[in-house]
Amino acid sequence: MRHTISVLVENKFGVLSRVAGLFSGRGYNIESLSVGETIDPNISIMTIVTTGDDQIIEQITKQLNKLIDVIKVVDLTEVDHVEREMVLIKVAPKQEDKAEVLRLTEIFRGRVVDSSPRTYTVEITGDEKKIDAFVELMKPFGIKEFVRTGKIAIAREGIKK
Amino acid sequence: MRMTGAEIVIECLKREGVKHIFGYPGGVVLNIFDLLYDDKDLKLILTRHEQGAVHAADGYARSSGKPGVALVTSGPGATNTVTGIATAYMDSIPIVVFSGQVPTMLIGNDAFQEADIVGITRPCTKHNFLVKDVKDLARIIREAFYIATSGRPGPVLIDLPKDVTSDKTTFRWPEHISIRGYNPKYEGNKWMIKQAAHVIQKAKRAVIIAGGGVIHSEASKELKELAEFTQIPVIMTLMGLGAFPGTHKLALGMPGMHGSYYANMAIQQSDLLIAVGIRFDDRVTGRIKDFAPHAKIIHIDIDPSSIRKNVRVDIPIVGDAKRVLKGLLQVLKEEPEKNQWDAVRKAWLKQIEQWKKERPLTYEFDENVIKPQYVVEKLYELTKGNAIISTEVGQNQMWAAQFFKFNKPRTLLTSGGLGTMGYGFPAAMGAQVAHPNKVVIDIAGDGSIQMNIQELATCVTYKLPVKVAILNNQYLGMVRQWQELFYKERYSYSHLDTVPDFVKVAEAYGAVGLRATRPSEVEPVIKEALKVKDLPVFMDFIVDWKEKVFPMVPAGAAIDEMIFGEEEKEKKKEKKLRAVK
Numbered sequence: 001m002r003h004t005i006s007v008l009v010e011n012k013f014g015v016l017s018r019v020a021g022l023f024s025g026r027g028y029n030i031e032s033l034s035v036g037e038t039i040d041p042n043i044s045i046m047t048i049v050t051t052g053d054d055q056i057i058e059q060i061t062k063q064l065n066k067l068i069d070v071i072k073v074v075d076l077t078e079v080d081h082v083e084r085e086m087v088l089i090k091v092a093p094k095q096e097d098k099a100e101v102l103r104l105t106e107i108f109r110g111r112v113v114d115s116s117p118r119t120y121t122v123e124i125t126g127d128e129k130k131i132d133a134f135v136e137l138m139k140p141f142g143i144k145e146f147v148r149t150g151k152i153a154i155a156r157e158g159i160k161k
Numbered sequence: 162m163r164m165t166g167a168e169i170v171i172e173c174l175k176r177e178g179v180k181h182i183f184g185y186p187g188g189v190v191l192n193i194f195d196l197l198y199d200d201k202d203l204k205l206i207l208t209r210h211e212q213g214a215v216h217a218a219d220g221y222a223r224s225s226g227k228p229g230v231a232l233v234t235s236g237p238g239a240t241n242t243v244t245g246i247a248t249a250y251m252d253s254i255p256i257v258v259f260s261g262q263v264p265t266m267l268i269g270n271d272a273f274q275e276a277d278i279v280g281i282t283r284p285c286t287k288h289n290f291l292v293k294d295v296k297d298l299a300r301i302i303r304e305a306f307y308i309a310t311s312g313r314p315g316p317v318l319i320d321l322p323k324d325v326t327s328d329k330t331t332f333r334w335p336e337h338i339s340i341r342g343y344n345p346k347y348e349g350n351k352w353m354i355k356q357a358a359h360v361i362q363k364a365k366r367a368v369i370i371a372g373g374g375v376i377h378s379e380a381s382k383e384l385k386e387l388a389e390f391t392q393i394p395v396i397m398t399l400m401g402l403g404a405f406p407g408t409h410k411l412a413l414g415m416p417g418m419h420g421s422y423y424a425n426m427a428i429q430q431s432d433l434l435i436a437v438g439i440r441f442d443d444r445v446t447g448r449i450k451d452f453a454p455h456a457k458i459i460h461i462d463i464d465p466s467s468i469r470k471n472v473r474v475d476i477p478i479v480g481d482a483k484r485v486l487k488g489l490l491q492v493l494k495e496e497p498e499k500n501q502w503d504a505v506r507k508a509w510l511k512q513i514e515q516w517k518k519e520r521p522l523t524y525e526f527d528e529n530v531i532k533p534q535y536v537v538e539k540l541y542e543l544t545k546g547n548a549i550i551s552t553e554v555g556q557n558q559m560w561a562a563q564f565f566k567f568n569k570p571r572t573l574l575t576s577g578g579l580g581t582m583g584y585g586f587p588a589a590m591g592a593q594v595a596h597p598n599k600v601v602i603d604i605a606g607d608g609s610i611q612m613n614i615q616e617l618a619t620c621v622t623y624k625l626p627v628k629v630a631i632l633n634n635q636y637l638g639m640v641r642q643w644q645e646l647f648y649k650e651r652y653s654y655s656h657l658d659t660v661p662d663f664v665k666v667a668e669a670y671g672a673v674g675l676r677a678t679r680p681s682e683v684e685p686v687i688k689e690a691l692k693v694k695d696l697p698v699f700m701d702f703i704v705d706w707k708e709k710v711f712p713m714v715p716a717g718a719a720i721d722e723m724i725f726g727e728e729e730k731e732k733k734k735e736k737k738l739r740a741v742k
Contacts, residue, residue, distance in 0.1 A: 010342060014291070018283060025284045055469065062466035068288040068308060071342045 002031070003057050004083060004153045007046040007064055008072040011037060015069045019046060022067065028052065028060055032085075034150030043071065047152045076153050083153040086125040089138055090145040092118050097141050108134045119144060166295045166326040167192035170259065173302040175202060176334060179230050181221065181594050182206070183214035187234020188274060189261035192326040206594060206623060209615035211238050213587040215245025216613070218256045220588030222249075223574045224549050225595040226379070228309050229256040235263055236274030239320075240281065244581060246316045247285040251578025252400060253377060255314035257305050264324040265293055279320050287315030295328035300335050307338050312345030313464040314377055345463060349480030349488055357435075357459045357476050358492040364433035364457075365505045366512075367393045370416065370445075373400030373577070374438015374462060376570045380483035381405065384437065387486055390493065392506040394513060396424045398439050399562055400577040407566035408546075413513065414522065417445040418714045419559040422520035425712075425720040427513055431456045438462060438482045441471040442578065451719035461485045520712070520725065522563050530705040531680050533557070533632040537564040540602060540630060543687050548572070548600040551589040553609030554580045556638035559710040561604040583612025586629060590616055593625040600628070600691065607633040607660050617670040620697035627697045628690045634706035635660050642709045646724070667699035676701040 009015045016035060023030050031049040038045050050060060057075065064073045076083075093101045101120055105112060110124035124134055128151070135146070164172065170193055174182070182205045186194045197205050208214040211233045218229030233242055239260040249256050263272040279291045288308050290301045298321075305317040361367060375384055381404050388395050388411050395405045396413045405412055414421040416428055428434065434456040439445070446452040452472060460467075460474040461482055468477045478485050493500060524534040537560050540548070546566055551574035552558040558575055567573050574592060576584040589603040603610075610631050620627050632638075640655040664674030673696050677686040683702065690698040711726035 014279065014283075017280070021283055059466060059470060066464070066466055068340060068343045 001053070001057075001077075002049065002051050003075055003077040004081070004151060005048045005050065005061065005064070006074045006076050006153060007048060007070060008038070009044050009046060010069040010071065011042050011044040012069060015044070016046075018067050018069060019048075019064070022063055023050070023060075026059075026063065028056065032150035034152050036152075047150065049151050074155070076155060080156045081153050082156060083127050083151050084125055085128060085131060085149050085151045086123065087131055087135070087146065087148045088113070088121060088123055089135065089143055090119050090121045091138050091141045092144050093120070093141040101138070101141055104134070104137050110134070162332050163329050164332040165192065165329050166292075166298055166321070167196055169295070169298050169330075169332055170302065170321070170326065171196050171200065171203065172332065173299055173334070174230065177302070177306045178227070180204065182230045182232050183208055183217040183221070183591065184232035185211050185214055185234065185238060187238045187261060189235045189263060189323040190232060190259075190321070190326070192323070193232065193259075193321075205232070206619065208587065208619050210613065211241035212245050212583070213590070213613050213616045213619065215242045215256065215258060216248065216581075216584050216587035217591030217594070217616075218258070219245060219249045219254050219584075220551060220574050220591030221595045222254050222256055222591075223588070224571050224592035226571065227595070228306060229254075229591060230259070231256065232259045233261065234274065235261040235278070236276045238274075239278035240276050242318075243281060243285065244579075246282055246318065248576050248579045248581045248584055249316040250285045250287065252576065253314050253373060254316065255309040256316045257309050258316060258318045260318060260320050262291070262320045262322040265322045266324070268322065278318065282318050285316075286318050289318040289320070291320045292322065292325050295325050295330045298325065298330075299333060300338075303335050303338055304340060308340070308343065312343075313374075346465075346479050347463070347481040347484055349461065349478040349485035351488070353476055353478045354485060354488045355492055357478060358489055358496070359499075360433060360457055360459065360476065361391060361393075361435070361489075361493065362496070362499045362502065364502075366431045366509045367391070367433040367435065368413075368427045368431045369393050369395045369435045369437065370398065370428070370439055371395055371401040371404045371437050372398045372439030374482050375401055375404040376438075378438065378463070378482040379570070380437070380481075380486055381570045383483055383486035383490065385409075387490055390490065391500075392502065392510065393435070394427060394510065396420075396427065398442070398445055398577070399575060401439065402562060402573045403567035403570045406568040408568055415562050417442075417447065417720060418716075419563065419710050419712065420714075420720070421522050421563070422712055422723060422725075423513055423516035425714070425723060426516045428453050428456070429719070429721040430512075434458045436460045436462075437486065440464075440467040443471070446471060447714050447718055447720035447722075524708070524726070526680075527705065528680060531677060531683060531702055533560050533634070533702070533704040533708055534564050535680060536630060536632060536683055536702050536704065537561055537604060539683050539687055540604070541565045543684065543691065544600055544602070548602050549574065549589070549592045549596060551575065551585040551592065551601070551603045553585040553603070553605045553612075554582045555606050555609060555640075556642065556708075556710050557604050557606040557609065557632050559639075560632070563710075565604075582609040586610060586613050586627070587616050589627045589629070590620055590625055593620075593627050594623070601626075602628045602630060605629050605631050606638060607631055607635060607663070608637045608657060610663070611661075614666065617667065617672050617697055617699075621671045624695045625697060626694050628693075628700065629698065630687075630700045631663055631702060632704050633660065633663070633701055634704050634708070636706055638706075639710070645709070646713070646729075647715065663699045663701040667697070672696050673698040674701065675699070676703070678703045
């Protein structure tokens with residue numbers, strides 16, 4: 001099964017390779033990884049998407065916790081959470097398709113962040129399904145370039161009753 | 162007080178209680194070596210290879226319980242430590258390795274003797290550091306020793322760029338250390354301990370498996386108390402040998418691939434397995450799905466990731482073996498009315514006695530050829546077991562584990578996890594430095610001893626009377642054994658055509674060389690070796706090259722699917738007869 005794991009780490013050089021090395025050295029799979037500083041500049045947060053059965057996920061969590069530079073590990077899959085990723089797509093539609101590209105961008109609440117006589121660069125954020133759907137719709141118009149961030153995720157705050 | 166980085170290194174080592182360093186100099190560590198030149202309290206043992214230095218630090222740590230320290234230069238000096246570090250990592254041994262590094266300005270420049278040793282050792286250290294600023298140095302050294310020795314111990318490497326050792330700063334010794342991402346858990350969960358106690362009370366066929374964790378946590382006393390109180394027999398993994406007296410009537414020896422018949426049978430027939438400080442290595446479990454099929458498993462280990470890594474566990478207890486065993490005993494003693502196990506335990510122990518009688522650990526003595534097992538037995542007999550034994554890897558290691566009875570913890574030094582040939586001799590050297598008055602013997606093979614034979618010079622220099630018993634069969638014996646049993650006797654590259662005259666080698670180094678070619682010479686040779694007090698001794702035992710280690714669980718088999726020596730012989734005879742017909 002697929003898991004989204006959030007890892008709080010010391011913001012030091014070499015930490016990324018410790019985490020990445022752990023995955024490759026033990027044969028675990030990384031589907032996506034994103035890293036960024038937190039509000040506290042001494043701490044970074046990594047969001048890792050990985051797959052494995054319960055035993056493997058348990059090992060991944062335990063092994064991550066064993067790294068000295070890892071402060072906290074949370075398997076978000078176990079809790080209600082929000083996931084987002086972002087893509088930038090450069091499309092080169094024919095003159096007659098331009099309006100359709102803009103219309104679809106609007107439907108998906110994307111934005112055109114750059115345009116040239118022949119291309120539009122569209123920014124879109126959302127969960128994986130939404131992004132996949134948008135990408136599928138853009139394909140017929142001719143995708144020239146495409147970049148996608150890793151997934152970031154955050155737990156939903158529980159509502160007190 | 163303002164100090165240079167090199168001065169801080171020396172000062173911190175002293176404050177950590179370090180007395181001996183094993184090392185080898187080179188360009189970028191000269192600032193530190195210069196200070197060692199006339200230091201009265203810190204003694205550097207100059208090895209002849211950096212690998213030897215790290216194994217020696219490892220042997221020092223295993224035999225004394227104190228962290229071992231190695232100091233080497235950058236580049237090749239650092240890369241030569243990798244096997245030693247990986248060996249210590251697999252067996253959870255606390256060592257701190259200081260490697261020199263090119264000046265910070267040059268890092269990444271492919272400078273002379275530059276190697277990214279922090280990158281290289283990342284997967285085989287518990288943690289490692291590159292010191293970029295002399296201001297961090299004292300704290301890093303303090304943290305390194307703390308990380309190496311606490312929790313599940315392990316090797317830590319500190320990479321020291323040359324300019325950091327010459328830069329000056331105000332020295333501040335951090336009294337307290339706290340690392341927010343590192344908080345080992347020592348206390349076991351009380352509720353779990355209670356559950357474990359209740360299962361122990363009800364078990365009919367319980368068995369304890371003790372591993373290296375018992376030795377690391379100094380829990381031998383508690384283990385013995387628990388075993389005797391509950392009348393549960395104790396099996397020890399290779400790393401656990403010595404954790405419980407090998408001559409005790411409840412001791413069942415080693416399990417697994419070359420374990421005793423009765424240890425393996427006891428595991429397979431048990432209804433409760435109490436695993437303490439073990440990680441269920443594949444050499445112990447054999448085919449995992451058929452391991453201990455009827456048993457509930459209590460697993461006590463300080464490393465949460467060891468639990469449920471290889472085998473299913475019914476009662477996991479994360480904590481320090483000593484404290485958990487103490488807690489367990491306390492619960493059991495508080496409930497005497499529930500401890501009605503005498504009758505059931507008697508029946509179980511009787512069954513085990515039966516297995517012991519059926520298939521004891523044995524070999525056939527020969528009057529004309531020296532059997533390697535006989536050498537090990539004689540070493541035990543003549544030292545009365547009062548020795549620190551190190552081993553190399555292969556047949557020599559397994560015979561040492563089977564035929565030497567280890568009665569005290571920290572008396573067997575062996576590369577259990579990584580299986581490093583060339584480990585035993587330098588490790589013995591390190592142990593001899595830590596215990597100048599004890600008898601230290603490396604049980605070696607003619608293949609393994611050649612992997613770090615240069616350390617003879619070190620032993621001679623420092624008058625370290627390490628004894629090396631070479632079980633010389635002119636083969637890489639364990640490889641040959643596998644080829645004989647599983648590769649149709651195709652001995653591909655396992656015969657060592659040229660084996661040096663070990664007596665002459667020893668003598669060339671200024672050491673003592675002795676040889677035995679007949680069984681009657683074994684005892685006199687050992688006796689003579691034991692008399693030597695200020696020089697290393699090579700004992701070259703020309704042994705039966707056909708001898709194999711039995712019982713044996715073939716790779717991938719369940720641990721009760723053992724091959725025995727006698728049956729192998731029968732099969733061979735039959736084959737020959739058929740061929741003749």
